[in-house]
Amino acid sequence: MNTSNKSLNLVDSANDFHKINSRETAISINNVEVSFSTPKGKFTAVKDISLDIKRGEIISLIGHSGCGKSTLMNTISGMVLPTSGEVIANDKVVKGPGPDRGIVFQNYSLLPWMSVYKNIFVAVDSVFKNKSTDEKHAIVNHYIEMVNLTSHKDKLPSQLSGGMKQRVAIARAFAINPSILLLDEPFGALDALTKGSMHIELLKLWNLDNRNKTIVMVTHDIEEAIFLSDKVVVMNNGPAATIKKIVDVNLERPRNKKAIAHDPEYIRIHDELLGLLFDKFSIED
Amino acid sequence: MNSFSLKNSISNALYFIGSMLVLIGLWQLVTILTKNEIPGPVATWQVFMELMSEPFYDRGPNDKGIGNQLVSSLIRVFSGFGAGSIVAIPLGLLMGSSKTGMKLLNPIVQILRPVSPLAWFPLGLLAFKAAEGATIFIIMITSLWPTLINTAFGVASIPDDHKNVGKAFGFSTWKYITKIMLPYSIPHIITGLRLSIGVAWMVIVAGEMLSGGVGIGFFVWDSWNALSLERILVAILIIGTVGLLLDKGFNALQNAFSYNQK
Numbered sequence A: 001m002n003t004s005n006k007s008l009n010l011v012d013s014a015n016d017f018h019k020i021n022s023r024e025t026a027i028s029i030n031n032v033e034v035s036f037s038t039p040k041g042k043f044t045a046v047k048d049i050s051l052d053i054k055r056g057e058i059i060s061l062i063g064h065s066g067c068g069k070s071t072l073m074n075t076i077s078g079m080v081l082p083t084s085g086e087v088i089a090n091d092k093v094v095k096g097p098g099p100d101r102g103i104v105f106q107n108y109s110l111l112p113w114m115s116v117y118k119n120i121f122v123a124v125d126s127v128f129k130n131k132s133t134d135e136k137h138a139i140v141n142h143y144i145e146m147v148n149l150t151s152h153k154d155k156l157p158s159q160l161s162g163g164m165k166q167r168v169a170i171a172r173a174f175a176i177n178p179s180i181l182l183l184d185e186p187f188g189a190l191d192a193l194t195k196g197s198m199h200i201e202l203l204k205l206w207n208l209d210n211r212n213k214t215i216v217m218v219t220h221d222i223e224e225a226i227f228l229s230d231k232v233v234v235m236n237n238g239p240a241a242t243i244k245k246i247v248d249v250n251l252e253r254p255r256n257k258k259a260i261a262h263d264p265e266y267i268r269i270h271d272e273l274l275g276l277l278f279d280k281f282s283i284e285d
Numbered sequence B: 001m002n003s004f005s006l007k008n009s010i011s012n013a014l015y016f017i018g019s020m021l022v023l024i025g026l027w028q029l030v031t032i033l034t035k036n037e038i039p040g041p042v043a044t045w046q047v048f049m050e051l052m053s054e055p056f057y058d059r060g061p062n063d064k065g066i067g068n069q070l071v072s073s074l075i076r077v078f079s080g081f082g083a084g085s086i087v088a089i090p091l092g093l094l095m096g097s098s099k100t101g102m103k104l105l106n107p108i109v110q111i112l113r114p115v116s117p118l119a120w121f122p123l124g125l126l127a128f129k130a131a132e133g134a135t136i137f138i139i140m141i142t143s144l145w146p147t148l149i150n151t152a153f154g155v156a157s158i159p160d161d162h163k164n165v166g167k168a169f170g171f172s173t174w175k176y177i178t179k180i181m182l183p184y185s186i187p188h189i190i191t192g193l194r195l196s197i198g199v200a201w202m203v204i205v206a207g208e209m210l211s212g213g214v215g216i217g218f219f220v221w222d223s224w225n226a227l228s229l230e231r232i233l234v235a236i237l238i239i240g241t242v243g244l245l246l247d248k249g250f251n252a253l254q255n256a257f258s259y260n261q262k
């Protein structure tokens, strides 16, 4: 389909040996339920969640605000422990956060007293205990360059725009080179252009590692979800949200953003996702 | 400094001068109403100039210049304040970082905090066998509470977002303390220190009245015995001014460390 588009900005180099189906499981979510105790009693955010994610897969979670996407992500990162069920990541039951799972938090979570540079350095320094200081500085500079913040690296988070903060958080998560990347609306605050280039950076990074990195991403953007993912997990509305449907995205990689929009399969998936998300709504006028 | 903040500081200075004029006016009024029983600003100014003409004279243990008195008080306050802070800050960090610590220590603090520091004076005498040690001891007790409470509160209020960074990137305990806990709580700690030095400076006057020796509090008491109200008024003004300067100093420190305002 995309021979005619070779001249356009091709995102990933074709790696024919990439066969997702033959891969091992990177993350296995088994019958997970998460309940919070609130002043009004027990509140079940998500339940009956079972999901297997293979090594190298890119998965998107979509669903309406408040349905429990972040909560589900946090069970993989270990920030939230399931009330029942278990999550296995990299063959270990998740009991807490670890540097094998890099996180981009929905609210960026930068340390306000540190510059852009230091925010990333402190994470790199903590994770790569055996690397020399020079190597660590090189890593930090590389990722700051990747997110185009070199000229802002000495600024404090309070001096950055929302999109810039988001890019710092992305650079920080990428810099520790985790085998699993957990991205909670990582591109939400970015303009379309920056978003596009961040998509490419994300895929580049994924390709660099022979597509061995597993990426789980929360997004509200259907086009983004289809363009990046192998599977899109659609969640029901909460409380006690479950998985509504897992939609496979069988679009050949490398994908081209412009060309893909006209692919009949893309259009079919797009319609299916829209239908899943908005079935209860009709516009009354 | 831009023209706006320049204008601002000029108007602040004018207000300060105005405020001092109001004070002097009221003071003069009181003097007139009490038929000079309370010395007026002019008489007090003369005594002030007299005292300041030789602030550091030393004619034996009971007769020293006002500068000497002030310096001894300041040394005492800073020794007690330093000792109190060295205890209060680590204890506060500990208290704030553990729920159990907070629940266990907080009732103790709540019971001891309202006690006038002077009540500790006899215990200080018992422990140090000297008035000097006892005075520093009560200043130490005084400086303990505000710093302890503010430090503990600061640490306990570290947002989950900041803690999560430490968890997600596997910070060691040391890294967590130095890169997250301390930077977040330093503004709170400095607020505590500022309150502590303020109370300590109030308590030192009373403490020195009890202990005697050299010091601005003792100077007030001594002046009362010598029936020199002018000297007492001079001392009051000096105590107030030094207190104000101490507060301003800590205020500046607070501003220097508040990352949010930058």
Ligand SMILES: Nc1ncnc2c1ncn2[C@@H]1O[C@H](COP(=O)(O)OP(=O)(O)OP(=O)(O)O)[C@@H](O)[C@H]1O
Pocket: A036, A037, A038, A043, A045, A063, A064, A065, A066, A067, A068, A069, A070, A071, A072, A106, A238
């Ligand atoms: N710590 C908590 N205590 C109590 N309730 C919580 C807690 N965290 C999340 N919830 C509740 O769980 C539900 C799911 O929250 P979650 O943040 O996972 O939603 P989300 O799908 O990520 O929403 P959004 O798209 O707006 O980010 C919400 O109703 C929320 O109020």
Ligand SMILES: [Mg+2]
Pocket: A069, A070, A071, A106, A184, A218
């Ligand atoms: Mg969320």
